Amino acid sequence: MGPSGFEALDLAGIFVFAVSGGLAAVNKRLDVVGMVVLAEITALGGGILRDLVIGDVPPTAFTSLGYVLAPLVAAVLVFFWHPQVTRVLPAVQLFDAAGLGLFCATGTLKALDHGLSPLHSVLLGVVTAVGGGILRDMLSGQIPTVLYDRQLYALPALLGASVVAAARALELHGAGVTAGAAVLAFSIRVLAMRHGWRTPRPRGVPD
Template sequence: MNLGTGLLLADLAGVAVFAASGGSAAVAKRLDLFGVVFVGFVAALGGGIVRDLVIGEVPPLAFADWRYAVTAAVASAAVFWLHPQLARLRRTVLVLDAAGLGLFTVTGTVKALEAGVPPVGACIAGMLSGIGGGVGRDLLTGEIPIVLQREIYAVAALLGAVAVAVLVVLGVAGPLPLAAAAALVIGLRLVALRRRWSAPQAGPA
């Protein structure tokens, strides 16, 4: 498998897990089928759209390649129909969200670097790719976006993006190293949730 095929599969996997995350959040809010699919679509493709606009790829891949929209719709609709079998819905949402964060951060950073964005800018684009869908999902379901709270979320994405940029600069950005970078983001996010790690907050005025 070459790097291009691996990135496509990772991108579609990220779409599927973020769509499932968005769909699960929408089901928890008791939205109808259209609402579940719409929230899943935004959660899955919002970050990628932001990434593509940042790097000048127009139209964004979410609109140019039918596989992205179909994957998002199918994954979120599946959650709508199968949610009675999903135990502990909140935990499911958090795990899926962590997986999507890792996958989208990696693919977003690589695509930005391939588009000629300098490493620092590519890391920011990769972070935005990872967090954009989650922000859209939270806003649509009436929640304060996770990225604005104390939880380690955007920081995990940024660290993963930096790891990807370093791998690319060193010329060792094969499928396995990039998978390890995604696992770093996922692992950091899940450990932070389990151990209740958080970023510092400002004290009272």
């Protein structure tokens, strides 16, 4: 995938994650400053961690104006029109699932492009996908969702990232592969929320 295609997918993930951060701020009754902080952290946290690990410094979030403006646009959208946003897509988790899918795919792709092994690229793709959400949950006073993966949060990201790595190993390239992996992760996450699919707890630990 060319740089422009990768950046477009990355920006899409940044925007939808920022919306989820903004809506989380609304739910916590934060002011505009808190909303912008949560939107920026949710959108950029995972990508910054990814770039630091692969040595792509300074991280893209600090060199591309679009990476900073996209969360700001999302925060403004939520600030003024959050009732309309929640009516169109009523759950914060839906935006979060979209960001999860996009970031697990683009994070894995960027790691592969920087020479990491498929296994390490998959792991970094998962970190890219869940990193911003972890920071969002911690700042808003919640246990990070990934620590109690009861409705399949990290697992969809792992599957999406694995598809990207497997496609590269089979020499399958293009935006379609990356988008398909993102849709797969998104779909599994949404189906898990809808049907209550859960990962098991240790033996003897009650639900």
